[in-house]
Amino acid sequence: MKIRVLLPTVVDVFVEETIQEFKHYITDSVEVEVCNLDYGPASVEGEYDEALAVPNLLEKAIEGEKNGCDGVISLCFGDPGVKPAREVLNIPVVGAGEASMLYASLLAKSFSVITVLPNVVPMIENISTTLGLRSKLASVRYVNIPVLELVDKKKMEEALFEEMILAIEQDQAHALILGCTGMLGVATSLQESLKERGYDVPVIDPSFAALKMTEGLIAMNVKQSGLTYMTPTKKLYK
Template sequence: MKIRVLLPTIMDIFNEEVHQEFAHYLDESVEVQVRHLDYGPASVEGEYDEALAIPNMLEKAIEAQNEGCDGVISLCFADPGVKAAREAVDIPVVGAGESSMLFASMLAKSYSVVTVLPNVIAMIENVTKSVGVHGKLASIRYVDIPVLDLVDKEKMEQALFEEMVKAIEIDKAHSLILGCTGMMGVAETLQNKLKEHGYDVPVIDPSFASAKVLESVISMKVKQSRITYMKPTEKLRTAR
C-alpha cells in the first residue's frame, strides 16, 4: 500500500514530522510519501488561503494517482480540495477534518474542536455541515496560535489543555478534536492529562484519524462514489 500525504503549504517545516508521525500510525508495510505545495499559501488560516492552496493540491492528487499511489490525504483540518480531488482521481481521497469528526461523533454524543485562530471557525463549521455531524458540535474554540508557530509544543499543549477543559465544563463536549493538523504528537498526552483531572474523554488527532480512515478504505477496496463525485466534464481548462 502506498499513500500520498498532501500538505497545503509551500513550507516544508512539517514534512519530516508528518512522515515520522505517519510511520507510527500505519503498518510498516505502508509506504508513506509526504508532499508540500509548489505554489500557494504558507499555511491555511482562512478561505483565501484555502482557495490559493486548492489548484496545486489537485495537481498533486492527480500526480499521486499517475505515480501509482493507492490513496491521498489532504492534511489540513479544512479539507482543502478533497471534494474536487474525488472527482478528478480514481483513488480514494480523504480529509483530516472529516475523518476526525467521524471518529469523535461516533465515540460521543457531542464534540468540540480546539483550533488555531478565530479566522478558521467558519471554515470548520462548514466542514461539520458537509460531513453531516454539525448537530453533535458543542463548540469550536481556539488557542490563538498561528499554524507556523505550533512548533512550540509546550506552549501549544498548555493552551490546548486549558481550552479543552472549558469545552468540557462550559460547552458540554464529550469528545475533543485537535483542530489543526499541525497539532501533532500531543493528543495522547492531553487525553491522559484530562483523565488525571477527572475527564475521561477521547482526544482525536486529525492526522492519525485520516491515516486510519484511508488505510481502511484502501483495504476494503472502495473509493468515492461516482454518483456523488462525478467525473469532470470534458472542456477546455487553463491552469497557472
C-alpha cells in the first residue's frame, strides 16, 4: 500500500517532522511519501491561501496516482483540493479536516476544534456543515499562533491545553480536535493532561486520522463515488 501525503505549502519546515511523525502511525505494509508544493503559499491560513495551493496540489495528486499510489491525503485541516482531486483521481482522496471530524463524531456527541488563527474559523465551520456535522460542532477555538510558528512545541501545547479546558468547561465539548496538521506530536500528551484534570475525552490528531482513514478505504477497495465526484468534461484548459 502506497500513500502520497501532500503538504499544501512551498516551505519544507514540516516535511521532515511529518515523515518522522508518520513513522509512528504506519505498519510495514504501508509506504508513505511526503511532498510539499513547487508553487503556492507558505501556509494555508484562509480561503485565499487555499485557492493558491490547489493548482499544484492537484498536479501532484495526479502525479501520485500515475506513479502507483493507492491513495492521496491533503494534509491540511482546510482540506484544500480534496473535492476537485476526487473528480480526477480513481484512488481515494482524504482531507485531514474531514477525517478528524468524522472520527470525533463517532466518539462523542459534541466536539470542538482548536486551531491556529481566527482567519480559519469560517473554513472549519464550513467543513462541518458540508459533512452534516454542524450540530455536533460545539465550538472552534484558536491559539492565535500562525502555522509557521508552531515549531515552538512548548508554547503551542500550553496554548492548546488552555483552550481545550475552555472548550470542555464553557462550550460542552466532549471530544477535541487539533485544528492544524502542523500541531504534530502533542495529541497523546494533551489527552493525558486532560485526563489528569478529570476530563476523559479523546484528542484527535488530524494527520493520524487522515492516514488511518485512507488506509481503511484502500483496504476496503473503495473510493469516492463517481456519481458525486463526476469526471470533468473534456474541454480546453490553458
